[in-house]
Amino acid sequence: MKWTKWACGLVAAAMLAAGCGGPEPAAPTDGPQGELVVYTSQPEKDVQQLIEAYNKVYPQVKVVTFRSGTEEVISKVMAEKKVGAVQADVLLVADVSTFEGLKGEGLLAPYESPELKAIDAAYYDAEHMYVGTKAMATGLMINTEKIGDRPTRWTDLLSPAYAGQLVMPSPLYSGAAAYNLGVILQQDTLGWGWYEGLKANRIKVEKGNGAVQKAVQSGEKAVGIVVDYLAHRAKAAGAPVEFIYPQEGSLVITEPIGIVAGTPHRKAAESFVDFILSKEGQEVTARIGYTPIRKDVAPPQGYRSVDELHALPADIGRMVRERAADKEQFARLFQA
Amino acid sequence: MSKRSRRIAVGAAVAAVTVWCFILPLWQLAVMSVTNADGQLTLAAMQSLIAEERTQRATWNTIVIAVVSTAMAMVIGLYLAWLIAYTNIRHKRWLTVLTLAPYVIPSYVIAIAWGDLLSLHGGVNRILTWCGIGPVDLYSLWGIIWTMGWCHVPLVFLFSVTMLRKIPREWEWAARLAGCSRRRSFFVITLPHILPALLGGGMLAFLAAVDNFSIPALLGISSGVPVLSTYIYEKAIGFGPAAFHDAAILSVVLAVLVLIAAWVQQRILRTSRISDSMWEDARPRVEFRPAVRRCFEGSALVVLGTGMMIPLVALVMNAATTYYGAPWRPENMTAEHFVTVLTNDGIRRAALTSVGLAAATALICLAVGTWVAVRQRDGRDVTVRFLEQAASLTYALPGIVLALAIIFHWGTMRGVYGTVYILLIAYVTRYLILQIKGSQAALAAIAPAQEEAAAVAGASRRTRWRRILLPMMASQMGASAFFIAISASTELTLSSLLAGANVRTIGLAIFGLQQGGEYSLADAVSALLVAAIAGGYLLWRAGGAWISRRVK
Numbered sequence: 061m062k063w064t065k066w067a068c069g070l071v072a073a074a075m076l077a078a079g080c081g082g083p084e085p086a087a088p089t090d091g092p093q094g095e096l097v098v099y100t101s102q103p104e105k106d107v108q109q110l111i112e113a114y115n116k117v118y119p120q121v122k123v124v125t126f127r128s129g130t131e132e133v134i135s136k137v138m139a140e141k142k143v144g145a146v147q148a149d150v151l152l153v154a155d156v157s158t159f160e161g162l163k164g165e166g167l168l169a170p171y172e173s174p175e176l177k178a179i180d181a182a183y184y185d186a187e188h189m190y191v192g193t194k195a196m197a198t199g200l201m202i203n204t205e206k207i208g209d210r211p212t213r214w215t216d217l218l219s220p221a222y223a224g225q226l227v228m229p230s231p232l233y234s235g236a237a238a239y240n241l242g243v244i245l246q247q248d249t250l251g252w253g254w255y256e257g258l259k260a261n262r263i264k265v266e267k268g269n270g271a272v273q274k275a276v277q278s279g280e281k282a283v284g285i286v287v288d289y290l291a292h293r294a295k296a297a298g299a300p301v302e303f304i305y306p307q308e309g310s311l312v313i314t315e316p317i318g319i320v321a322g323t324p325h326r327k328a329a330e331s332f333v334d335f336i337l338s339k340e341g342q343e344v345t346a347r348i349g350y351t352p353i354r355k356d357v358a359p360p361q362g363y364r365s366v367d368e369l370h371a372l373p374a375d376i377g378r379m380v381r382e383r384a385a386d387k388e389q390f391a392r393l394f395q396a
Numbered sequence: 397m398s399k400r401s402r403r404i405a406v407g408a409a410v411a412a413v414t415v416w417c418f419i420l421p422l423w424q425l426a427v428m429s430v431t432n433a434d435g436q437l438t439l440a441a442m443q444s445l446i447a448e449e450r451t452q453r454a455t456w457n458t459i460v461i462a463v464v465s466t467a468m469a470m471v472i473g474l475y476l477a478w479l480i481a482y483t484n485i486r487h488k489r490w491l492t493v494l495t496l497a498p499y500v501i502p503s504y505v506i507a508i509a510w511g512d513l514l515s516l517h518g519g520v521n522r523i524l525t526w527c528g529i530g531p532v533d534l535y536s537l538w539g540i541i542w543t544m545g546w547c548h549v550p551l552v553f554l555f556s557v558t559m560l561r562k563i564p565r566e567w568e569w570a571a572r573l574a575g576c577s578r579r580r581s582f583f584v585i586t587l588p589h590i591l592p593a594l595l596g597g598g599m600l601a602f603l604a605a606v607d608n609f610s611i612p613a614l615l616g617i618s619s620g621v622p623v624l625s626t627y628i629y630e631k632a633i634g635f636g637p638a639a640f641h642d643a644a645i646l647s648v649v650l651a652v653l654v655l656i657a658a659w660v661q662q663r664i665l666r667t668s669r670i671s672d673s674m675w676e677d678a679r680p681r682v683e684f685r686p687a688v689r690r691c692f693e694g695s696a697l698v699v700l701g702t703g704m705m706i707p708l709v710a711l712v713m714n715a716a717t718t719y720y721g722a723p724w725r726p727e728n729m730t731a732e733h734f735v736t737v738l739t740n741d742g743i744r745r746a747a748l749t750s751v752g753l754a755a756a757t758a759l760i761c762l763a764v765g766t767w768v769a770v771r772q773r774d775g776r777d778v779t780v781r782f783l784e785q786a787a788s789l790t791y792a793l794p795g796i797v798l799a800l801a802i803i804f805h806w807g808t809m810r811g812v813y814g815t816v817y818i819l820l821i822a823y824v825t826r827y828l829i830l831q832i833k834g835s836q837a838a839l840a841a842i843a844p845a846q847e848e849a850a851a852v853a854g855a856s857r858r859t860r861w862r863r864i865l866l867p868m869m870a871s872q873m874g875a876s877a878f879f880i881a882i883s884a885s886t887e888l889t890l891s892s893l894l895a896g897a898n899v900r901t902i903g904l905a906i907f908g909l910q911q912g913g914e915y916s917l918a919d920a921v922s923a924l925l926v927a928a929i930a931g932g933y934l935l936w937r938a939g940g941a942w943i944s945r946r947v948k
Contacts, residue, residue, distance in 0.1 A: 103914055108740055125742065127908060135633060147814065267618040270913005278515055278721020290913075297719040298728065 092327040093120035099137060100152040101130040101235060102315070103270075106348045113344040114335045121328045129268055130154040130235025134162070137320075141167060149323040150332055152193065154235025155313040157242060159190040160380045162318065169321040171330055175337035178354050180366075183314050192314025193336050194350040195366045198240050199311075200304040201273065201291035206282035213307045214250060217283065218257040225282035226263040227275045231390055233267045236287055240311040241386055242379035243372050249308065255393060265394050277301055289349050292362050305364065312371035314353060410779040417825060418786035421805035425797070428644035428804055442645045454622040455649065461541050461612070461623060462605035468545030469601045472699060473552025474594060480553075481560035484680035485693045494700045499550040500879075500929055502886035503543070504610035504906060505922045509707035510534055510543050511615065512714040512919065515721060535619040543611050546703045548601035555597030559590045561676040568681070578682070592667050599661035606654055607794040609889040610903075614910060624650040625796045625889070632800060632893055640804075647797040658792050708926060715919035733920040743921060746905040749816060753901065754885035757823040758877045764824075765831025766873060773839050787829040795889030798826060803893060816899045822890045827880045834876025838869035871940060878936050882929060 100107055104127055111123045126133070130153045140146045151162065162168055168189040176184060176191065184191035200211055206225070211217055217226060231238035244250045266272050269287050276284040276291075277299040288310075291303035317336060319329045335341045342352040351359045351366055359365045432438050445451055476495050480488050498506060513520055514534040521531040533539060563586060571581035609625040617626055624646055631643040684692060713724050715733050722728040737743055771780045790798055802822050807813045812821070842865065850860045888903035895904055902925060909918035 103912055104740065104742060104909060104917070105736060105914070108742065111741075127912065129911070132633065145814075267911065268913050270915070271618060273913060274720050274915055277719055280515070280721075294719055298722065299719045 091120055092118055092325075092331045094325050094328055095122045095124060096149050096325050096328040096332060097124050097126070097147050098150045098152060098332070099126045099133045099148040101128065101133055101154055102152065103127075109348050110336070110341075110344060113341065114332060117335055117340070118328075118331050121331065123332070129233045130158060131233055131238065134158060134235075137162075137167065138165070141165070146320055146322075148320050149325045149329045150317060150319055152315065152317045152336075154315055155239035156190075156192075156316060156376055157239055157379045157383060158235050159185070159316045159318055160376055161383070163187075163189045164380070167321055168318045169323070169326075171319050171333060173330070173334050173337055175334055178339070178356060179337065180353075180355070183353055183366075184316075190316040190318035191333070191337065192316050192353045194315050194345050194353050195312055195369055196236065196315060196350060197288045197305060197310035197312050197364065197369050197371075198236060198285060199288060199291075199306055201276045201284045201286045201294075202302050202304060203276050203279055203282050203300060204302055205300045206279050210302075210304065211283060211306075212304065214244075214254070215308075217263075217285075218254070218261060220261070222261060222283055224262045226258060226261055226285075227266055227272050227281040227283070228258070228263055228285040229269045229272050230265050230267055230394075231387055234269055236269060236311075236313050238383065238387060239313050239379075240285075241390060242383060243311050243374040245382075245386060246374050246378065247308070247372060252389070252393075255390070259393060288351075288363065292360070293349055295362070303362075305370070309370045309372040312369050407777065407779040410777075410783055414779070414783045414786045417821070418783070418790055421798075421801035421825075422789070422793070424804040425644050425647055425801040428641055429648045432641065441641055442648075445642055445645050446649070450622060451627070451646065451649075454624050454627040454646075455653075457537060457616075457621060458606055458623045458625075458650070458653070461537065461544060462602045465541045465544035465548060465605050466598050466601040468541070469548040469552050470594060470598045472545070472703070473549045473597065473601075474556050474590075476549070476696065476699065477553050477556035477560055479692060479696055481557050481678070482680060483682045483689075483692060484684055485689055485696065487693070491696050491700065494704055495553050496550045497704050498547045499554075500882045500933065501926055502610065502888065502903060503547045503608060504614055504888055504903065504910075505711070505886075505926060506547055506707065507543050507611045507614045508906070508910060508918060508922050509711040510539070510546075513707045513710035514539070519724075533619075535615050537616075537621050540612050540615050540621060540623075543615065544605050544608060547608070547611070548604050549703065551600045551604060552594065552597040555593045555600070556590055558676060559593035560586070561678055563589050565677060565681055592664055596661055596665045599657060599664065603654060603657055603661070603792070606650065606657065607796075607889075609794075609796050609892065610907070613892075613907070624653075625794060628796050628800065629892060632803075640800075643800055644804075647794075647800050651793055651797050654792060654794060708923075711919055711926075712923045715916060715923045717916070720915040720919075733916045734924070737917055737920045737924065742900065743902075743905050746900040746902045749899060750885045750887075750902040753816065753819055753823060754881040756820055757827060757884040758881035760820075760824050761828050761831040761880050762873065762877045765828055765876070766835040766869075768832050769835035769839050772836065784829070784832055787825075787832060790825050791827070791829045795826065796893065798822065799890045799893040802890075814899070818894050819891055819899065819901070822894055823884045823887065826890065827883060830880055831873075831876045835869070835873050838872035839865075841872065842868050870943060874936075874940065874943075882932065886925065886929070 098107075102110075107125050107127065111125070114123065115121070126136070126148070128136070133151070133153055137146060137148055137151065140148075146167070151159075151168075153159075159168070163185070170188040172188045173191065176188075179191065183195075200217075202210060209221060211219075211222070216222075229237040231241040244254065245252065264275070264281065266275060269290055272284040272286045273290040273294055275281045276286070277294045279300075288303055288305075291301055294301050295303070317333055319326070319333065323329055336345070337354070339354065339357060342354045342357040346352045346357055346360050349360055351363050351369070353366060355366060429442060430437060430439060432441060476491070479485055480492055480495075485491075511534050514532055515521070525531050534543070567585050567589070568581050571585045572578070576584055607625070609629065612621065612623040612626045613629065615621070616623060617630070622630075628643050628646045628650065631639055631646060714720060716730065717724065717728045718730050718732070719728075768780050768783060771777050772784070799822065802818065802825070803813070806818055806821060812818050846868075847860055847864055850864050855863065886903055887901060888907060891901040891904050892907065895901060900908075902921070906918050906921050906925070909915075909921065
């Protein structure tokens, strides 16, 4: 029957269209090539800009990304590890303590990029398992139309003036927030007492940093605890907001990158790490709107440079050990 | 091969495929719910999980949301159905299209649109606060109910409008002659007779509400309002040895809830005294004077405007402002988000994947579903009937439950899990029944005499199909296939659990943008998706008109 053949042909064509999005890359030459799977918590748009810049230098590598909140990305990797089929080649997620956890699980492979020379040793792992790619400071984003007195310190948030006006991301979803939780709990002046005070001040706990940004820029809340770049970008888009670096110090994460142990695409993975750390890659990072990790690349307008960021100190080992328990206690405190 | 042995071979093949694709996944899910991580049979996990406060809260929320949103959908749906079926208001065609819009616009888009309209600091909430009602927070139990109620109006509407038209007008006349007022005859005659249809449609809305994942996922996860479908999702994507077992247990709870509701629905429908064969009388029965008519037309417009149009306008406006929450003034307008979305590689690939999957799903369903319907017509084939029942089961069960079952069954197979093929399998498993029903209805509408006449005239089986059956079935079959294609292209529930890192559907792309806090981009993709659906609908209508012209 003619029409059955015709229908089968159509099905096959549709399956092909669903299976592969476009033509395969052109003929191979030297340099890394193939497919590279990157799991990341970076915003969609930023990842694409980064990949586009990378592909200008390494056109033979096809980068595929999976994006979600850090905690979900990690859950996915761990689940894949359990069934023995880790699909990621490179991980690019929020913070050092997450990577310490991955290192402990034996998920990372060491790689000493030649670009490390230009980066302060404080920002990469001594065993070269991971290296920071940018500096992101968490501070206070305020809505200038909603706020009376501007807060200057973390402890100012406990003032009754801000009751019902506060919002923060949940450490159960956001890796940055989970890291911040760990750092704050190690500060003598803050700790659980501070979180209890925030709760008493009826702080709203949103899922991610993006939701906090939305709440502050739309005027729903007056003060949000949020990553600097979101506030700077909202301001650039015309929103009535300012970013405040608290006097006690900021919560700085470096969004490290690491190569997955046993990846079959080692060459491509190395080239990706090299590119992000290179002067060129860091310039792209600055252009997208982050503080570069390299000192020889200037930060975007309005941002503090990596040296000017006054980071609150923390013991990473302790943080990794206590992370799960801290998150559980946070869930009990705010979900009850 | 003799005819008989060939029939047995085909029957065996159908039975084997049915068991493998439809029954085994569900069986594995059931087994998973009563075993522990070591594979031992135990009910301890089930007992402790069901005893957990959060499980009970999720179950309770699921039921409350389903009941209240269904009541809301029934009131609105019945009112619109009555207007369209009985009165002489004008523009019925457009009002019907608007009413049915949520049938094809995915519920996550509607949830995002309502979220935009009722953003806490937005204009509507300012007015509500000024009136002393607000501010209204859509990210709450009531927000979920409200959004879901609007999404399920079409289900009630579709059921009621047909039934209303089938009630013989003579019955009402008889009541009027016996001295009943028009209002009284509505309550004495019309309402009791459409009650089974109304409740049947209501139960469908109830089932859809229990099944719905996207609305509580968007509005309930961040605000801490768990329902069973999102709770299963959270368990399944969470890490830990017991995660899948817990998800399986919750799935069984949800499945039981749904099967009870589906059984009740069947019972209710059976009590109906209006039979399928009754004639649909579409002529108006209530003639309003022009002034009154304008009032009723206005009321329909207000209802549909509030429910369907204004949220979509808010969606487009928010997609076109410089930053989320910016006042809608000319100086804040920008096309930037649309440009970003249209040039984004990830979103382009997601759109291609969805379109390819939708086309493949619709074509496979069209072929298999029609084949099943034809075999049923040609003779009593037990295995085909078995396939139909199995396919109804996979459609009746909530999407998130089916997704989990498919992971357990196909997940161990290399080259399936994490690829686009597991999605194709899942979509066909879920939507096949729609095409079987559609093709059955198409075949039933053809008088056997026409085919017999062609046979007597010497036409071969092939010619009969090509010249008589296919042209007459095309429009009804095409409608089912079109609906399957639309549903598959905007699907979110199955893909949220089944898609791997490299595969992303357009629904997942929007969900991801929304979860990642990129609200303006999520708005832009949603707005484009609605435009694409509207475009697809118009194209399909034009194509249908073209085909029917050619057939005549």
